[in-house]
Every structure is written in C-alpha cells, then in structure tokens.
Amino acid sequence: MRLFIWLAMTLMMAMPARAELVIEITRGIENPIKIAVVPFRVKSAGAFDVDLARLIETNLERSGQFRRVRRDTMLSLPGPDDQIFYRDWRAIDSEYTVVGSVERDDRGLLVRYGLHDVYGERLVFPIERLSESSDSLRDIGHYISDRIYEALTGVKGIFSTRLLYVSAERRSEKDQTFKLILSDADGGRPQTIFQSSEPILSPAWSPDGSRVAYMSFRGKRAGIYVQTLASGEVQKVAEFPGLNSAPSFSPDGRKLVMTLSRDGNAEVYVANLRTGELDRMTNHFSIDTEASWSPDGRSILFTSSRGGKPQLYMMNLADKTVKRVTFDGDYNSNGAFTPDGESIVFVHRTNERFHIARMNLKTREIRILTETDLDESPSVAPNGTMLIYATSDEEKGLLGLVSMDGRVRVRLPSVSESVREPAWSPFFN
Amino acid sequence: MSIFKQARAVGIAVILAVLAGCAGQVNESAQGPSKVETDAERAAREARQAEFLAKQEAAKAKQEAASAAASAAAKTAEDLRKGAMAADTLFFFEFDRSDLKQDALDDLDSHAKYLASDRSAKVRLEGHGDERGTRAYNLALGERRANSVARYLVIQGVNRSQIESMSYGEERPLSLSRDENGWSRNRRVELIYQ
Numbered sequence: 199m200r201l202f203i204w205l206a207m208t209l210m211m212a213m214p215a216r217a218e219l220v221i222e223i224t225r226g227i228e229n230p231i232k233i234a235v236v237p238f239r240v241k242s243a244g245a246f247d248v249d250l251a252r253l254i255e256t257n258l259e260r261s262g263q264f265r266r267v268r269r270d271t272m273l274s275l276p277g278p279d280d281q282i283f284y285r286d287w288r289a290i291d292s293e294y295t296v297v298g299s300v301e302r303d304d305r306g307l308l309v310r311y312g313l314h315d316v317y318g319e320r321l322v323f324p325i326e327r328l329s330e331s332s333d334s335l336r337d338i339g340h341y342i343s344d345r346i347y348e349a350l351t352g353v354k355g356i357f358s359t360r361l362l363y364v365s366a367e368r369r370s371e372k373d374q375t376f377k378l379i380l381s382d383a384d385g386g387r388p389q390t391i392f393q394s395s396e397p398i399l400s401p402a403w404s405p406d407g408s409r410v411a412y413m414s415f416r417g418k419r420a421g422i423y424v425q426t427l428a429s430g431e432v433q434k435v436a437e438f439p440g441l442n443s444a445p446s447f448s449p450d451g452r453k454l455v456m457t458l459s460r461d462g463n464a465e466v467y468v469a470n471l472r473t474g475e476l477d478r479m480t481n482h483f484s485i486d487t488e489a490s491w492s493p494d495g496r497s498i499l500f501t502s503s504r505g506g507k508p509q510l511y512m513m514n515l516a517d518k519t520v521k522r523v524t525f526d527g528d529y530n531s532n533g534a535f536t537p538d539g540e541s542i543v544f545v546h547r548t549n550e551r552f553h554i555a556r557m558n559l560k561t562r563e564i565r566i567l568t569e570t571d572l573d574e575s576p577s578v579a580p581n582g583t584m585l586i587y588a589t590s591d592e593e594k595g596l597l598g599l600v601s602m603d604g605r606v607r608v609r610l611p612s613v614s615e616s617v618r619e620p621a622w623s624p625f626f627n
Numbered sequence: 628m629s630i631f632k633q634a635r636a637v638g639i640a641v642i643l644a645v646l647a648g649c650a651g652q653v654n655e656s657a658q659g660p661s662k663v664e665t666d667a668e669r670a671a672r673e674a675r676q677a678e679f680l681a682k683q684e685a686a687k688a689k690q691e692a693a694s695a696a697a698s699a700a701a702k703t704a705e706d707l708r709k710g711a712m713a714a715d716t717l718f719f720f721e722f723d724r725s726d727l728k729q730d731a732l733d734d735l736d737s738h739a740k741y742l743a744s745d746r747s748a749k750v751r752l753e754g755h756g757d758e759r760g761t762r763a764y765n766l767a768l769g770e771r772r773a774n775s776v777a778r779y780l781v782i783q784g785v786n787r788s789q790i791e792s793m794s795y796g797e798e799r800p801l802s803l804s805r806d807e808n809g810w811s812r813n814r815r816v817e818l819i820y821q
Contacts, residue, residue, distance in 0.1 A: 440770060457767065488761065618762075
C-alpha cells in the first residue's frame with residue numbers, strides 16, 4: 199500500500215467554527231465540594247476577554263464534583279496578597295476559596311493565584327505564579343482548574359485536554375456540510391480542521407495527541423486519513439474499494455486498526471503507519487468493525503454480528519483468538535476500554551433504547567450510564583472519571599458527559615449545528 | 628450459404644450466360660451441329676439456373692429475416708430500458724438486516740433484464756441505514772445491503788463490472804422522522820443509473 203501525503207489544511211486550521219458548546223448540568227453528586235472562585239484582580243490597564251474565575255468555576259462544576267459559591271453572595275473580593283477572613287467564607291458555606299490576580303506587561307501575561315482551605319484555615323499550596331508570553335488566558339484558566347482539581351480530589355484534571363467532534367449542517371439529503379471540529383475540553387475555541395460536503399466519521403486521537411485519524415469521502419470514495427494537527431499535513435492511510443472506516447490508534451501510535459471490505463466483507467485490519475503493511479485480523483462472513491485497542495496494546499475489542507446480532511468480542515493479538523464479551527441484550531457495539539483497562543464502555547440497547555453502558559471485565563457487571571436515547575460514540579476522558587458521548591434531542595445531535603458511575607450527567611448542547619462523534623484527547627502534559 | 632458457395636454459384640451463372648451468348652451468336656452466324664444444345668444440356672442448365680435463383684432467394688430471405696429480427700430486438704431493448712426506468716429505485720430493509728424483501732424482486736428483475744441486455748449500462752448502489760445503532764456499524768450494514776442488491780442483479784445475469792456499490796451508513800437519511808415510519812424509509816439501497 200502506498201502512502202500519500204499532501205499539505206492542504208493549513209488554511210482550515212485558522213477558521214473558527216461557529217458552534218460553541220454551552221454547558222447544562224442535568225445531575226450531579228449529592229455532596230459536591232463547595233468552592234468560591236473570587237474574580238481575579240486585574241492589576242494592569244485594559245480588559246481581558248476571558249473571565250478567569252468564571253472559567254475555573256465552570257470547569258470545576260462540570261466535573262460534577264464541585265459546586266460554585268455564587269459571586270454575588272461573597273462578602274469581600276480578596277486578591278492573592280490580601281488577608282483572608284475564613285469566618286466570612288464559612289458563613290456563605292464555602293469549603294475552599296480561590297483568589298488570584300492577572301496583569302499584562304511588556305513580556306506578556308502574569309497570573310498569580312492561591313487556593314484556601316476555609317475550614318483548615320490555610321493555603322492548600324503556596325501562591326503560584328504563571329507567566330505566559332502569548333495571549334492564552336484560556337490555557338492558564340484550564341491549567342489552574344487542573345491544579346485545583348488534582349489538589350482536592352487526588353486525580354489528574356482533564357480541563358487542558360481537547361475534544362474532536364463532527365458537526366453536520368443539513369439543507370437536504372444530498373446537500374450537507376460536515377466539519378471536523380477541534381475544541382477545548384469545555385467546548386471553547388472551536389476550530390474547523392477539516393470540512394467536506396461528504397460525511398466525516400470516527401475521529402480518533404493518536405496517543406500523544408499530535409495527530410487525528412478519521413474517515414471521510416473524497417468524491418464517492420471512502421478513505422481513512424491521518425492529519426497532523428500542528429502542520430495540517432494529511433496522510434492517506436487507506437482508500438480501498440468498499441469500506442475504509444473506524445480507525446483507532448495503537449497505544450504506541452505506530453499502528454492503526456481499521457475496517458476494510460476490500461476482500462469482499464467488513465473485516466478488521468491493522469495497518470502499520472510507517473511501512474503501510476496491512477495485517478488482516480478477522481475472517482468472518484458477518485460484519486466485523488469498530489475495533490479499538492486495549493491500553494496494554496495486547497488485545498482489540500470489536501463489534502461483530504457473527505452471532506446474528508451485533509455483540510462485542512475481544513481478540514488476543516498474539517494468537518488472534520476471539521472471545522465474546524457481551525451477552526446481555528441484542529445490540530452491543532462500539533466498545534472502548536477505560537484507561538485502566540479494567541472496564542469497557544459501549545452502546546447497549548435495552549427496551550428498544552440505546553444507552554451507554556460500562557462493563558467491569560472482571561465481574562462482568564454492566565451498569566447503564568445514560569438515560570437519553572440514541573446514545574452512541576462513548577469516548578472516555580484520559581483520567582477515566584467521565585466519558586463524552588453523542589445523543590440527540592428532537593431536532594439535532596448533542597454531546598453529553600457522564601461520570602463513570604453514572605451519577606453526574608452534563609449536557610453540552612451546541613448552539614446551531616447538529617454535533618456527533620466526539621473523541622476525547624489524551625493528556626498533553 | 629457460405630460466401631465461397633455464393634461466389635461459385637455466381638461464377639457458374641456468368642459462365643453459363645457467356646456460353647449462352649456465344650451460342651446465340653454462333654447460332655445466328657454459323658449454324659453448325661455443335662451449336663445446338665441438347666435437351667439434356669438444357670435441362671442441366673435450367674436446373675443450375677433454378678438452383679442459383681433459389682439460393683439467391685434464400686439469401687435475400689435470410690437477410691430480410693435478420694434485419695427484421697434486429698429491429699424487433701431493438702424494440703425489446705427499448706422496452707427493457709423503459710421497464711427499468713419505470714421500476715422502483717429504492718429498496719427497503721428491516722432493522723439490522725440486509726436480506727432483500729420479497730416486494731423488491733419484481734422491480735429488481737426489471738433493472739436486471741435491462742442491465743443484462745445493455746452491457747454499457749451501469750448502476751451505482753448506495754446502501755443506507757437508520758439512525759439507530761452505531762455509525763460505523765451502520766456503515767458496514769449499508770454496504771451489506773448494497774451487496775445484497777448487487778448479488779441479486781448478478782444472479783439475474785448482470786455483469787459485476789456494471790455495478791458499483793458503496794455505503795453512506797446513517798449519514799444521509801431520507802426522512803428525519805424519529806419513528807418507524809421515518810426509520811423504515813432510511814433503511815434502503817438506492818439504485819442510480821450512471
């Protein structure tokens with residue numbers, strides 16, 4: 199197989215997409231941590247286009263584990279160097295209080311911030327100082343959110359990660375615009391990185407977050423492409439007759455598992471991205487597709503209709519032996535491993551409705567995580583606490599977040615276009 | 628009749644005609660005993676002439692028959708084409724199924740007959756699914772549906788090379804209704820003449 203490379207997308211990279219995601223929390227945990235994020239004191243002339251405190255409190259609240267203390271209830275608005283009267287914060291039921299300042303000088307941005315434990319009456323960590331040469335207040339806000347989240351929960355935050363998703367604007371059956379969009383984890387800064395009048399499907403991140411794979415059509419031909427985010431360079435990985443779909447990177451980033459029907463039927467193949475060498479993994483007259491790797495790289499999970507209905511199967515890559523994984527229900531598909539490799543998440547049909555479910559691979563216990571309908575494309579956050587999935591309301595596709603125990607649910611409705619096929623990035627740091 | 632035989636028959640006729648002409652002249656100018664055709668010779672000549680004419684008749688009749696058949700065939704091809712153009716081009720499927728429904732077969736037969744009669748005709752089969760179930764799975768299912776139609780056409784005598792098939796999965800629904808009415812219209816193969 200020959201590999202084709204061309205440069206084309208650099209212009210696209212700069213195009214801002216219109217659909218910003220707005221967050222609605224539909225359900226949270228019973229006792230979230232109450233946190234007050236005091237508006238950051240502006241210490242230089244001019245305004246900033248990002249309200250850091252708002253960004254941080256919204257981030258923390260979206261995890262479901264925090265609840266913000268409203269700004270208008272605060273008795274004072276201290277900066278990082280001011281004395282904190284803990285009693286005042288206890289009075290408004292704040293367990294933790296964040297203070298900070300922001301300024302711009304010749305060298306760039308300077309942000310200082312601190313996190314106070316109201317009941318312990320101390321700083322959780324000493325006041326920190328961040329300087330950035332570029333105008334990237336959102337990056338700073340996400341970084342601070344990660345820092346606070348990790349300090350208070352012991353788990354690495356996912357606020358600096360990013361999302362990929364597909365938006366579709368439909369004028370008629372054959373007149374649609376599909377966009378592959380890259381955004382912050384909160385839906386901010388959406389950018390169109392590829393656009394087509396033909397469908398775009400199955401975006402997937404490389405393990406280092408530098409490249410994305412997806413399926414699209416060029417003309418009437420389906421193909422799998424790998425795009426390098428920084429340069430916009432696009433590599434065509436597969437464009438065989440028939441299906442070229444469902445790409446997923448191996449944990450070492452060197453291989454791509456995908457579905458091809460070049461031998462007459464949908465089968466799972468592994469392509470070596472450097473040599474172009476193809477290894478056929480499945481051989482069955484039924485549908486085999488939607489393969490994804492286990493975190494240890496030793497197995498793949500895939501959907502097969504070999505039992506008559508779509509079910510999940512696991513293949514040991516060393517000897518290509520296959521074991522059926524799901525037995526409950528007549529439709530289980532599009533599976534993915536959690537980062538710890540102990541569970542899988544997948545689309546599960548129950549009572550004629552499609553939900554996202556999680557199965558513990560040891561106990562085989564299945565927990566249904568979502569309660570909307572037509573839920574699909576689960577993609578787990580790199581810290582394993584939540585997943586993002588696609589669902590829909592009466593009119594259009596939406597994205598939702600749900601915690602891995604199903605207790606926290608957040609809807610991310612888009613303002614205009616129908617959105618689907620979300621993919622959560624790995625950690626970048 | 629082979630061309631060779633025909634040529635020989637014409638040759639013989641020319642020789643006979645020349646001989647006859649010569650004989651006539653001879654008869655007029657110099658009336659000798661040798662110039663007189665015997666009854667046997669005349670009978671043979673006439674027999675040959677009759678055979679020649681019969682063969683010519685047969686050739687003509689055959690040619691006419693062939694051209695009549697050709698025009699009849701042209702009429703049937705046109706009929707087949709019209710039949711195919713009048714036939715349905717949407718074929719529907721059950722949820723998570725790719726086997727053809729009984730009611731699709733008559734229309735598919737019309738397409739197959741035309742495609743088998745005109746090898747230059749080509750079709751594209753686009754497989755589709757409804758929104759239920761996962762997108763990549765539906766892409767594979769759409770391909771299976773297109774392949775079911777393709778297989779049926781091939782069994783009916785269409786060349787595989789006349790058929791191109793592809794799948795759009797659930798990405799191009801005909802109906803946006805979120806009920807069985809809408810879904811059943813979206814689980815389809817579209818047959819498109821190229």
